[in-house]
Amino acid sequence: PDARQGKRRRVDGGDADAGADAGGPGAEREPGPRRGLPAWPVGTLTPWRLLCRAGRSQEAIEERSASPEAPAAPVGRLPEAASEPAGPGPVLGGLARRRAPKVQPFLPVWLANPSCVKKNVTEDLVPIEDIPEVHPDLQRQLKAHGISAYFPVQAAVIPALLESAADGFLVGRGGYQPSDLCVSAPTGSGKTLAFVIPVVQALLHRVVCHVRALIVLPTKELAQQVSKVFNIYTDATPLRVALVTGQKPLAKEQESLVQKTADGYRCLADIVVATPGRLVDHIDQTQGFSLQQLRFLVVDEADRMIDSMHQSWLPRVMAAAVPSSGPAAPCALLQRWRPAAMTAASTSCPQMPLQKLLFSATLTQNPEKLQRLGLYQPRLFSTQLPHRDPGDAKDPEGKYAFPAGLMHRYVPCSLSAKPLAVIHLVLGMHLSRALCFTNSRENAHRLFLLVQAFGGVSVAEFSSCYGPGHRRKILKQFEQGKIQLLISTDATARGIDVPGVELVINYDAPQYLRTYVHRVGRTARAGKTGQAFTLLLKVQERRFLRMLAEAGAPELARHEVPSKLLQPLVPRYEEALSQLERTVKEEYRQKVA
Numbered sequence: 244p245d246a247r248q249g250k251r252r253r254v255d256g257g258d259a260d261a262g263a264d265a266g267g268p269g270a271e272r273e274p275g276p277r278r279g280l281p282a283w284p285v286g287t288l289t290p291w292r293l294l295c296r297a298g299r300s301q302e303a304i305e306e307r308s309a310s311p312e313a314p315a316a317p318v319g320r321l322p323e324a325a326s327e328p329a330g331p332g333p334v335l336g337g338l339a340r341r342r343a344p345k346v347q348p349f350l351p352v353w354l355a356n357p358s359c360v361k362k363n364v365t366e367d368l369v370p371i372e373d374i375p376e377v378h379p380d381l382q383r384q385l386k387a388h389g390i391s392a393y394f395p396v397q398a399a400v401i402p403a404l405l406e407s408a409a410d411g412f413l414v415g416r417g418g419y420q421p422s423d424l425c426v427s428a429p430t431g432s433g434k435t436l437a438f439v440i441p442v443v444q445a446l447l448h449r450v451v452c453h454v455r456a457l458i459v460l461p462t463k464e465l466a467q468q469v470s471k472v473f474n475i476y477t478d479a480t481p482l483r484v485a486l487v488t489g490q491k492p493l494a495k496e497q498e499s500l501v502q503k504t505a506d507g508y509r510c511l512a513d514i515v516v517a518t519p520g521r522l523v524d525h526i527d528q529t530q531g532f533s534l535q536q537l538r539f540l541v542v543d544e545a546d547r548m549i550d551s552m553h554q555s556w557l558p559r560v561m562a563a564a565v566p567s568s569g570p571a572a573p574c575a576l577l578q579r580w581r582p583a584a585m586t587a588a589s590t591s592c593p594q595m596p597l598q599k600l601l602f603s604a605t606l607t608q609n610p611e612k613l614q615r616l617g618l619y620q621p622r623l624f625s626t627q628l629p630h631r632d633p634g635d636a637k638d639p640e641g642k643y644a645f646p647a648g649l650m651h652r653y654v655p656c657s658l659s660a661k662p663l664a665v666i667h668l669v670l671g672m673h674l675s676r677a678l679c680f681t682n683s684r685e686n687a688h689r690l691f692l693l694v695q696a697f698g699g700v701s702v703a704e705f706s707s708c709y710g711p712g713h714r715r716k717i718l719k720q721f722e723q724g725k726i727q728l729l730i731s732t733d734a735t736a737r738g739i740d741v742p743g744v745e746l747v748i749n750y751d752a753p754q755y756l757r758t759y760v761h762r763v764g765r766t767a768r769a770g771k772t773g774q775a776f777t778l779l780l781k782v783q784e785r786r787f788l789r790m791l792a793e794a795g796a797p798e799l800a801r802h803e804v805p806s807k808l809l810q811p812l813v814p815r816y817e818e819a820l821s822q823l824e825r826t827v828k829e830e831y832r833q834k835v836a
């Protein structure tokens with residue numbers, strides 16, 4: 244409708260920019276005709292425009308009628324009732340340019356009234372026995388993996404999801420399509436298990452193997468991490484998990500998805516964990532790969548996945564899951580249509596549900612963005628109250644929540660002192676695992692070479708410069724504690740769960756709050772404590788701190804690194820710099836050759 248309104252305005256010769264920040268009906272906010280512009284002859288107004296104008300104040304009509312330039316309009320009559328011929332006629336609306344009133348943004352009810360999830364993963368735990376709906380085998384598995392109580396997000400989401408599959412996964416409760424769920428909870432708060440447990444339980448008693456759950460994640464490393472968790476909880480079940488990320492050749496992945504039989508294809512995976520690009524490859528190229536029985540579509544790191552919607556992976560998944568021509572067998576007991584408004588016809592036959600589940604620590608509250616996912620009667624679980632005004636300092640709830648055990652500070656720093664500050668922090672704190680983020684692969688590489696040349700710290704770098712095999716090896720060594728400092732681009736900023744990361748350093752200040760939330764969220768996970776330091780140049784300080792303050796993030800304390808502490812490191816550092824110069828030249832020479 245907005246597009247149509249804009250077009251009409253232009254056709255009518257109106258001010259095309261008038262509705263640029265439109266959020267509601269344009270008529271309320273559109274300025275009156277400019278001096279010098281032709282008056283609006285009634286005959287050229289569309290009914291839509293007339294209604295909008297008629298809906299404006301009587302005062303405006305009277306004001307216009309009183310104007311000496313304008314022929315009098317019949318006061319109190321709707322303009323369409325006027326019988327003037329087309330051509331110069333009564334002009335509706337005032338001459339004076341009025342400021343368009345600011346339209347307050349408003350949230351749809353489901354976003355404005357989330358089911359509140361408690362934040363504190365150390366205090367608000369729910370013992371496993373308190374949620375008896377979870378299958379005893381899964382409860383045993385949880386305990387075997389050291390989990391004796393659910394974190395708050397799990398205690399809220401698991402029962403809700405199990406409820407929607409209480410009549411079996413093939414039909415929603417009472418034959419109705421279940422609500423889609425959106426979950427927003429801090430980093431390290433256990434969102435993965437919040438979907439793994441109910442999905443596994445819902446599929447436990449499936450008879451025929453079909454792809455029933457599809458989990459889509461932005462990176463190969465994350466997909467691998469999530470598939471590992473699924474493997475743990477499906478280990479003692481007939482359910483099979485396939486990982487499709489492009490780490491293996493397409494043919495190898497196809498072998499894990501389908502098997503050719505005498506009468507067609509047999510599905511080999513109940514749960515598919517995938518990155519979007521490779522998933523689309525399989526939809527296009529893997530014969531027998533079908534999503535028509537899909538029951539759960541889990542979108543982890545949902546805000547990032549919404550940003551990657553230009554890859555149009557979601558329409559491809561939906562087209563594969565819901566045939567556009569309607570149910571293939573109209574007389575089949577269970578059918579699937581695209582979720583739409585409920586009508587008598589749509590409820591006459593039980594629906595085979597497809598439920599979308601969105602998870603993120605920084606889930607967008609922008610309804611327009613969420614709308615792109617085509618959610619059906621969504622429900623939001625959130626640790627944050629709906630954000631009213633980002634600039635409202637009195638708003639006790641920030642835009643995003645941070646883990647309770649996280650202590651974050653910033654270090655004022657000059658450009659040349661940044662590498663030394665990193666070395667000082669890592670050496671001085673005697674840490675076993677620290678993660679340092681840069682904004683580019685070049686910065687990560689140079690910092691890595693410099694720290695390596697300095698010595699005294701086992702260091703590695705992680706970026707998309709390396710292949711998936713090498714990256715996997717580096718992450719494993721980091722997990723095992725063989726690497727003390729991992730210098731990384733934002734490739735590890737999201738979702739990566741390495742227990743025991745005690746320190747995060749933002750060597751380069753992140754440009755966006757979301758990036759900051761995810762980076763610092765690599766520490767202080769699962770109720771542990773952790774520290775995060777952001778190195779800030781003088782010119783960055785104000786902007787960065789304002790960005791955090793505007794989002795309601797807790798105020799960062801300043802952490803000075805006195806130069807007298809750095810002084811003893813300088814001679815070694817200068818040697819390392821010369822070594823770096825030699826290495827960079829050598830690398831360049833090799834590249835050119």
Ligand SMILES: Nc1ncnc2c1ncn2[C@@H]1O[C@H](COP(=O)(O)OP(=O)(O)OP(=O)(O)O)[C@@H](O)[C@H]1O
Pocket residue numbers: 389390391392393394397428429430431432433434435436603604737738739740742764768769
């Ligand atoms: N109930 C629990 N008790 C103890 N540990 C748990 C529990 N649930 C999850 N964990 C652990 O907490 C860690 C973080 O969990 P997870 O990776 O699911 O967090 P997340 O909310 O997805 O974080 P992110 O937003 O960064 O992806 C994992 O190591 C996981 O094993």
